[in-house]
Amino acid sequence: MTRTQGVSVPASDLDTDLAGEREHLAASRAALARMRQRAEALFATGHDVAGDSYTAEQLGRTLSLRVKELADDPSTALFFGRLDLADGDFHIGRRHVTDDAGEPMVLDWRAPLSRSFYRASVREPQGVLVRRRFGFVRGELTSFEDEHLDRGEELGTASRILTEEIERPRVGPMRDIVATIQPEQDELVRADLETSVAVQGAPGTGKTAVGLHRAAYLLYLHRERLKRSGVLVVGPNTAFLGYISAVLPALGEVEVQQATVDDLVARGPVRGADPVEAAVVKHDARMAEVLRRAVWGRVRKPESSMQVSDGSYRWRIDTEPLRRIVDEARREGLPYAVGRERVRARVVALLQRQSEYKRGDSPSDAWLRRMAKAAPVTEFLDAAWPALTPEAVVAELLTDPAPAADGVLTDGEQDLIRWVKPPKTVKSARFSAADAVLLDEVAGLLERPAGFGHVVVDEAQDLSPMQCRAIARRVEHGSITLLGDLAQGTAPWAATDWRTTLAHLGKPDAAVVPLTVGFRVPAAVLALANRLLPALGVDVPEAVSLRRDGDLRVRPDADVAAGTVAEVRAALGHEGSVGVIAADADVAAVRAALTAAGVDLADPADLEPAARVTVIPASLVKGLEYDHVVVVEPAAIVAAEPRGLHRLYVALTRAVSRLAVVHARPLPDPLGAAA
Numbered sequence: 001m002t003r004t005q006g007v008s009v010p011a012s013d014l015d016t017d018l019a020g021e022r023e024h025l026a027a028s029r030a031a032l033a034r035m036r037q038r039a040e041a042l043f044a045t046g047h048d049v050a051g052d053s054y055t056a057e058q059l060g061r062t063l064s065l066r067v068k069e070l071a072d073d074p075s076t077a078l079f080f081g082r083l084d085l086a087d088g089d090f091h092i093g094r095r096h097v098t099d100d101a102g103e104p105m106v107l108d109w110r111a112p113l114s115r116s117f118y119r120a121s122v123r124e125p126q127g128v129l130v131r132r133r134f135g136f137v138r139g140e141l142t143s144f145e146d147e148h149l150d151r152g153e154e155l156g157t158a159s160r161i162l163t164e165e166i167e168r169p170r171v172g173p174m175r176d177i178v179a180t181i182q183p184e185q186d187e188l189v190r191a192d193l194e195t196s197v198a199v200q201g202a203p204g205t206g207k208t209a210v211g212l213h214r215a216a217y218l219l220y221l222h223r224e225r226l227k228r229s230g231v232l233v234v235g236p237n238t239a240f241l242g243y244i245s246a247v248l249p250a251l252g253e254v255e256v257q258q259a260t261v262d263d264l265v266a267r268g269p270v271r272g273a274d275p276v277e278a279a280v281v282k283h284d285a286r287m288a289e290v291l292r293r294a295v296w297g298r299v300r301k302p303e304s305s306m307q308v309s310d311g312s313y314r315w316r317i318d319t320e321p322l323r324r325i326v327d328e329a330r331r332e333g334l335p336y337a338v339g340r341e342r343v344r345a346r347v348v349a350l351l352q353r354q355s356e357y358k359r360g361d362s363p364s365d366a367w368l369r370r371m372a373k374a375a376p377v378t379e380f381l382d383a384a385w386p387a388l389t390p391e392a393v394v395a396e397l398l399t400d401p402a403p404a405a406d407g408v409l410t411d412g413e414q415d416l417i418r419w420v421k422p423p424k425t426v427k428s429a430r431f432s433a434a435d436a437v438l439l440d441e442v443a444g445l446l447e448r449p450a451g452f453g454h455v456v457v458d459e460a461q462d463l464s465p466m467q468c469r470a471i472a473r474r475v476e477h478g479s480i481t482l483l484g485d486l487a488q489g490t491a492p493w494a495a496t497d498w499r500t501t502l503a504h505l506g507k508p509d510a511a512v513v514p515l516t517v518g519f520r521v522p523a524a525v526l527a528l529a530n531r532l533l534p535a536l537g538v539d540v541p542e543a544v545s546l547r548r549d550g551d552l553r554v555r556p557d558a559d560v561a562a563g564t565v566a567e568v569r570a571a572l573g574h575e576g577s578v579g580v581i582a583a584d585a586d587v588a589a590v591r592a593a594l595t596a597a598g599v600d601l602a603d604p605a606d607l608e609p610a611a612r613v614t615v616i617p618a619s620l621v622k623g624l625e626y627d628h629v630v631v632v633e634p635a636a637i638v639a640a641e642p643r644g645l646h647r648l649y650v651a652l653t654r655a656v657s658r659l660a661v662v663h664a665r666p667l668p669d670p671l672g673a674a675a
């Protein structure tokens, strides 16, 4: 049963220790149940104790979240580690558990003291005498592993419990890694709230895991502040967001917003589509200047004086003061819509001064409001500083780009974005996904959006400059954790260096930190994928796999469908999930072949599917992983798009244990040469 490493104690002592730990686990579980009961009782009486309905609602919300947070999932370990320090020992787990007297039974992994669990080493023991890691099987404590740092014992990545955790078959959505966060990951997780950082990591180095744990850590440390502003996780698509959606709730965090960039900028349904060449222009950083001109180009120099009557008197403001008001407001650098109201307020202030002078006392608030809405004031504003909507600005630009784009975009680029058939009204315009990003840029010029305290951006290599700006607007006063791999960039505008991306995100000075230890892809599989790296045109460090176990098969087969069925059948002989990745256009045929062969297929959108086999288009597989991956016809995946080799690199690096490559056509060059 129990085998601890590096410790020379008799087996009976180990058993005693294990029994003691199990007792502590049972007592902690009971204490947690009592904490939950107390929270539930409070929840039930919340309405009676709250003074008014608003407070009752707030209190009810807080308490119901608290009840949710205190849920005990018997299948996961309540604690996974222990630190023996000179002045006592502490169990480290997913959340604080206290006994009835308020004494800690389990420390939250995010507490300052828990840091040593992840970082202490023989060289820097940080006061730790012994670090103990626990092994669990289905929530049952079955083993532990001690490192006597005080005696120079240190396991590092040789830890059996770490190895077992990494090699555990994957089923269902992504899991948290609190029990086994590695020191270089922990450094990123626990960076200050003010710190923005870009993490360049090869496939499977734990970037997504780091980003999610960082969000949980920041929420723990800055709960109140971040509750007000919010934390946002941006991912590449909804399949990915579904896959990661369980991690933060498992860590007790149920209030983090998760969105794709498209969700973030959506103002209405996407009803149009762009040819890729047009999308490339629309996503280019120069569009920011074009749109700035399109908006600010609407401000006109006042050409005439204004006369306003309040029923008793007629007031007049000359052209010159009106010009001054407009010029000054322009120079103040306010958002456009705020500037318009500023101009209105200053015009009314001039009228007020005249009235005071004439009448000898201040006009009433009602008078001020009436003047602000008076027809001549609004007419003046509409001419000098017209009210705008993002839709109207973008529609006008796409109908006739020249006024705003001349000198910024070439004639050819203007032709690409010009509508062939302009819509009759702005309302009937069929805006595309790329247009939504432009609409968002304009909305940001008109009014500043509310910002988040922290934003985690995953798969960031695929963000366009304009998408980066959309995120930047929402995190101007907050910080960013940027996660990505330049080698996995598949968008036409994919980043080739992080500095440029960071600049577009408004965090030009953020550090770029590499992660190179691979926790997913076995060494043999990684060796195959790494052959593609020199052809990908980016300068990134290779991952070094922690996994020696995996298996790689390359299967030339004139009948790809039959070969795929055979590989899937072989895969089903092992435990775990099976992902079949094919070029998007081939997916239907692959599904049909497997179904005809009697293989049950899971719906890719189903997070806890009954069937183990999922057929997934290459374009949607980013960020996901399966125990066994079958890549169908690499040549077709490469041929499907300009950055097809990058797409293939992504597909080949989804395997946790085994990869099979089935092909009838020759393998793409970098693979074929050495296969």
Ligand SMILES: Nc1ncnc2c1ncn2[C@@H]1O[C@H](COP(=O)(O)OP(=O)(O)OP(=O)(O)O)[C@@H](O)[C@H]1O
Pocket (backbone or CB within 6 Å): 165, 166, 175, 176, 177, 180, 181, 182, 185, 201, 202, 203, 204, 205, 206, 207, 208, 209, 210, 485, 519, 520, 622, 623, 624, 625, 653
């Ligand atoms: N410290 C760790 N302990 C155990 N498992 C880990 C650790 N770090 C990462 N993993 C596991 O390795 C796998 C890959 O992690 P993750 O998806 O975060 O990598 P990634 O760098 O985002 O990969 P990709 O570039 O392919 O999106 C996941 O199953 C994750 O749980």
